[in-house]
Amino acid sequence: MGAYILRRxxxxxxxxxxxxxxxxxxxxxxxxGPVEQQLAQITGQGGNATDRITGSGSExxxxxxxxxxxxxxxxxxxxxxxxxxxxxxLIKQIEKQFGFDKPAHERFFKMMWDYMRFDFGTSxxxxxxxxxxxxxxxxxxxxxxxxxxxxxxxxxxxxxxxKAVYDGSRFDVASSAVIIVGYAIPGFLFAILLIVLxxxxxxxxxxxxxxxxxxxxxxxxxxxxxxxYFWHMALPIISMVVGGFASLTMLTKNSFMDExxxxxxxxxxxxxxxxxxxxxxxxxxxxxxxxxxxxPAAFIGILFTGSMLVEVIFSLDGLGRxxxxxxxxxxxxxxxxxxYMFTMLGLLLSLVGDLMYVAVDPRIDxxxxxx
Numbered sequence: 003m004g005a006y007i008l009r010r011x012x013x014x015x016x017x018x019x020x021x022x023x024x025x026x027x028x029x030x031x032x033x034x035g036p037v038e039q040q041l042a043q044i045t046g047q048g049g050n051a052t053d054r055i056t057g058s059g060s061e062x063x064x065x066x067x068x069x070x071x072x073x074x075x076x077x078x079x080x081x082x083x084x085x086x087x088x089x090x091x092l093i094k095q096i097e098k099q100f101g102f103d104k105p106a107h108e109r110f111f112k113m114m115w116d117y118m119r120f121d122f123g124t125s126x127x128x129x130x131x132x133x134x135x136x137x138x139x140x141x142x143x144x145x146x147x148x149x150x151x152x153x154x155x156x157x158x159x160x161x162x163x164x165k166a167v168y169d170g171s172r173f174d175v176a177s178s179a180v181i182i183v184g185y186a187i188p189g190f191l192f193a194i195l196l197i198v199l200x201x202x203x204x205x206x207x208x209x210x211x212x213x214x215x216x217x218x219x220x221x222x223x224x225x226x227x228x229x230x231y232f233w234h235m236a237l238p239i240i241s242m243v244v245g246g247f248a249s250l251t252m253l254t255k256n257s258f259m260d261e262x263x264x265x266x267x268x269x270x271x272x273x274x275x276x277x278x279x280x281x282x283x284x285x286x287x288x289x290x291x292x293x294x295x296x297x298p299a300a301f302i303g304i305l306f307t308g309s310m311l312v313e314v315i316f317s318l319d320g321l322g323r324x325x326x327x328x329x330x331x332x333x334x335x336x337x338x339x340x341x342y343m344f345t346m347l348g349l350l351l352s353l354v355g356d357l358m359y360v361a362v363d364p365r366i367d368x369x370x371x372x373x
Contacts, residue, residue, distance in 0.1 A: 021345050
């Protein structure tokens, strides 16, 4: 097992490099980069925007887009939309500010060298280090991700086992109706429904509409802080759990149904073992393998992507919302910094999933499989 873990750890930098390279190449050909956005801001706002770029008032842009100082030509600026008529020197200053004065391959290798040292640079538009921004948003995403994942697994696994044991019963049919609702209604739509019902939308005003904690959180007692925290997290977590438990429940049920029909289960029953020992001494270990295998992907999905719309709806300033805003604004340091960290975390969690395989079933030997 040690050799397998070592190989997986050595593959992580290679995989990470290839993923970053592919995404970097895609971004380079996407229109509307930071330089173009800044140029659009200049042509729309006039001289004030130019002063922020150049750092002085010695050169301003007229509302029509012409430069007062310097020849206004479109030759050097023709590769950017909306740059025609602007001073080429101004274009060069903006390119230098965002690091676009260097070739793409130089920018990529410099970025990767900095990322290896966990130096993610500074946001283009937030005037803050990317690491500080991520750490600021992390509590919201961790709260949503951990509690949602915990509740989804605590609900889905027992429910899936019961549905497999009582397959075809009234309980199975009734619970399937609930699961169909979970499949049919996306989490963000259920979040809107919860707001309408319980957050002052049209009926009851029981839960707060925005934020992770109240404004007076620091003045509360320890127990008051715990209550206030869960009071704010209740609706977002419920909306994400409803949208996430359905698929895992059916996966658990189908996995148990597949194992229950195998020969070793009939042999165990023929030997006189109780149904409890058959289910949880033999079937459970084998049936949980496929569920455990999907844990890393489920956790990453809930933590960083599945919560984006819920964060927006409940005004929670987390990583999902941060990533969406970074893509919209073409804030490349935030985009690639968060991508690097999340990809590395995903690769590590994938290795953790393999280790959990072995913990559930020690008969699995990855060293023999890889050889």
